[in-house]
Amino acid sequence: MQTAEATSHDFITVGGFRQEIQTVGAGAPVLFLHPGRGMRGAGPFLDALAAGARVVAPSHPGFDRSELPDWMNTVEDLAYHYLDVIDALDLRDVTLVGSSFGGWIAASLAIKASPRIARLVLIDAVGVKVGGRDDRDIVDIWAQKKTALDALTFHDPSRGGVDYASMSDEELTSIARNVESEALFGWSPYMHDPKLLRRLHRISAPTLVLWGASDGVVKPDYGRAYANAIPGARFALIEAAGHLPHIEQPDATARAVLDFISATPVRGA
Amino acid sequence: MRVFHFTEQPYPDAWDPSLDSYRIVLPNGVCDPKVAADLYHRYLDEWMLADDLGLDIMVNEHHSTATCMTASCHVTLSILSRITKKARLLALGVPLANRADPQRIAEELSMIDVISRGRFEMGFVKGVPYEPPVSNQNPVNMMERLWESHDFILKAMTTHTGPFNFEGKYFHYRNVNIWPRPWQQPHPPVWITASSLSSAKEVARRGHVLATFLQGYKTRQLFDLYREHYRAAHGVEPGPDRFGYLALCAVGNTRKEAFARAAEVGRYVTTTSIVHEPFRNPPGYMPVSDYTRVLRNTGKMVPRMVPTYDGRMIDVNRPLSVQENIDLGLMFCGTPDEVYQQIVSFESYAGGIGNMLLMMQGGALSHEETCDSLTLFGKEVLPRLKEYAKMRGQTLAPQALGAAE
Numbered sequence: 001m002q003t004a005e006a007t008s009h010d011f012i013t014v015g016g017f018r019q020e021i022q023t024v025g026a027g028a029p030v031l032f033l034h035p036g037r038g039m040r041g042a043g044p045f046l047d048a049l050a051a052g053a054r055v056v057a058p059s060h061p062g063f064d065r066s067e068l069p070d071w072m073n074t075v076e077d078l079a080y081h082y083l084d085v086i087d088a089l090d091l092r093d094v095t096l097v098g099s100s101f102g103g104w105i106a107a108s109l110a111i112k113a114s115p116r117i118a119r120l121v122l123i124d125a126v127g128v129k130v131g132g133r134d135d136r137d138i139v140d141i142w143a144q145k146k147t148a149l150d151a152l153t154f155h156d157p158s159r160g161g162v163d164y165a166s167m168s169d170e171e172l173t174s175i176a177r178n179v180e181s182e183a184l185f186g187w188s189p190y191m192h193d194p195k196l197l198r199r200l201h202r203i204s205a206p207t208l209v210l211w212g213a214s215d216g217v218v219k220p221d222y223g224r225a226y227a228n229a230i231p232g233a234r235f236a237l238i239e240a241a242g243h244l245p246h247i248e249q250p251d252a253t254a255r256a257v258l259d260f261i262s263a264t265p266v267r268g269a
Numbered sequence: 270m271r272v273f274h275f276t277e278q279p280y281p282d283a284w285d286p287s288l289d290s291y292r293i294v295l296p297n298g299v300c301d302p303k304v305a306a307d308l309y310h311r312y313l314d315e316w317m318l319a320d321d322l323g324l325d326i327m328v329n330e331h332h333s334t335a336t337c338m339t340a341s342c343h344v345t346l347s348i349l350s351r352i353t354k355k356a357r358l359l360a361l362g363v364p365l366a367n368r369a370d371p372q373r374i375a376e377e378l379s380m381i382d383v384i385s386r387g388r389f390e391m392g393f394v395k396g397v398p399y400e401p402p403v404s405n406q407n408p409v410n411m412m413e414r415l416w417e418s419h420d421f422i423l424k425a426m427t428t429h430t431g432p433f434n435f436e437g438k439y440f441h442y443r444n445v446n447i448w449p450r451p452w453q454q455p456h457p458p459v460w461i462t463a464s465s466l467s468s469a470k471e472v473a474r475r476g477h478v479l480a481t482f483l484q485g486y487k488t489r490q491l492f493d494l495y496r497e498h499y500r501a502a503h504g505v506e507p508g509p510d511r512f513g514y515l516a517l518c519a520v521g522n523t524r525k526e527a528f529a530r531a532a533e534v535g536r537y538v539t540t541t542s543i544v545h546e547p548f549r550n551p552p553g554y555m556p557v558s559d560y561t562r563v564l565r566n567t568g569k570m571v572p573r574m575v576p577t578y579d580g581r582m583i584d585v586n587r588p589l590s591v592q593e594n595i596d597l598g599l600m601f602c603g604t605p606d607e608v609y610q611q612i613v614s615f616e617s618y619a620g621g622i623g624n625m626l627l628m629m630q631g632g633a634l635s636h637e638e639t640c641d642s643l644t645l646f647g648k649e650v651l652p653r654l655k656e657y658a659k660m661r662g663q664t665l666a667p668q669a670l671g672a673a674e
Contacts, residue, residue, distance in 0.1 A: 164565055167565075169561065172565055175561075176564060180552050183408060187405075188405050188407060
């Protein structure tokens, strides 16, 4: 078993490399797995979630200030790594919450049936192929101009506004690293693992699939198909949110997660 | 000195100025196969003329674009390896990081080398940013993938004792034993393009030919770094044959005629980067440090200042005149006398260049104009360049001095 060695309150070392991590709140543990944009903008959601849970939010290998081992290049690598992180941090009855790219990691983790995983929440998750070979289930984010991508990503496209000029070098470096790392893991097959859909039946943890009603990157019907492939999963829309409900509707999204945790008590707890 | 004639085999009929992309998203419905066939035939004829004139031949490839109809170096060179007689045949290059199957590359390039009876020059390139969205190969770690593919291809070309095994980070084979093996031993000369100091060092360490495209008066810095690292790795001075420089070129009977031709060839420069904006910088294509700087400058028009031969700085992020292109070392243009002087002066500035790669057809420069420009070059510039190189080689090449001791 891997062991965690805290190098500061901001970093852990699991598997021999440093990973940035934020921990807030107290209560039932939640492991938040961020989308391709990294932790940028997730603060209000973490705070809202922290009202009823202990939230552990690492930046994935290669994202934000986390190191990237040179052998990692698949979401499977990340999923196995997070099994080690969960062990190392001794997280028990943990609720996985994954957004978009992080939802893909969360689903890949959940099929591995760790006894430590109590619940799964997917938020506008990518990772599966539900349509035919000629169907594009997930918008090619790397073929869109920024204005077009903002319109697809957000219920309110003005939320996509970024003032790069005012950012520090460190913030810009994080953005550049996140763009590169998301491509490393998600370029081809584009944003999915062709086998994942067939393995979702293995998920035994109670599952909630949340979806931004206005998501134009991955439409709600994709989320419904995702939920249908997971035994007993519930599907719910978040209104006035696009692909990133944790950013556009942090309170409503956090409330949905906390309500789900309350409604699904851990056996024997 | 060798001089290579190069064209991208453009399809200029489709260059509609109202479009925001000549690549990737421009539907191929605007490509008339009959027009394309005529163009291919005339470009091949021009390469045959170059062969007759004593010039060498360079081809490249791009994908899903009206700027360059050469979709494969291999296909073009397959034809040229049979129908030309003397010319060296340079692919510059095969975009290894965009190709999923290096075994097939090794096989096909060996075929070309054998059919041409050993005239093939094997160039490998990272390629422009616009290619990974088409090849669907990952734009992250392209150089690492390029070098693994390169190592595999050289091993495939130089292993003659039966099948070998290769299980790398990116490429996997169990029975590698290519037929035919190449004509040239141990393998055709390898060229790599570089525009960064770190790439130039790696090419020097491996002893391959370093080629730079349109680097103008920044070339000397790259070449000197190559020389330094070549000496360190191999213990001898690299000869001029280790260097290639690509520029645009137009020769005319008069200066006016040459300038008109150069303006047309120069449309290569003004059209090549007309690409749907998201494809100009795919994720991971440029290093994080460079991308960070690009982000900071989002929405700003940042001038790119480049030195001329006499030390003036010119912003090249705006349309340039033919004279400015000449002053920047990006174009050799004029009467045969003028072109000879410009090339000699640039060669001397760079400290020795054995291979001049000249785009002598670009844009809609007609077959007749291209042939005339090529003929003037072949008959009135090339012989003088050969003389010049011989004189310079005898007086300067350290290998020659060493042999005399």
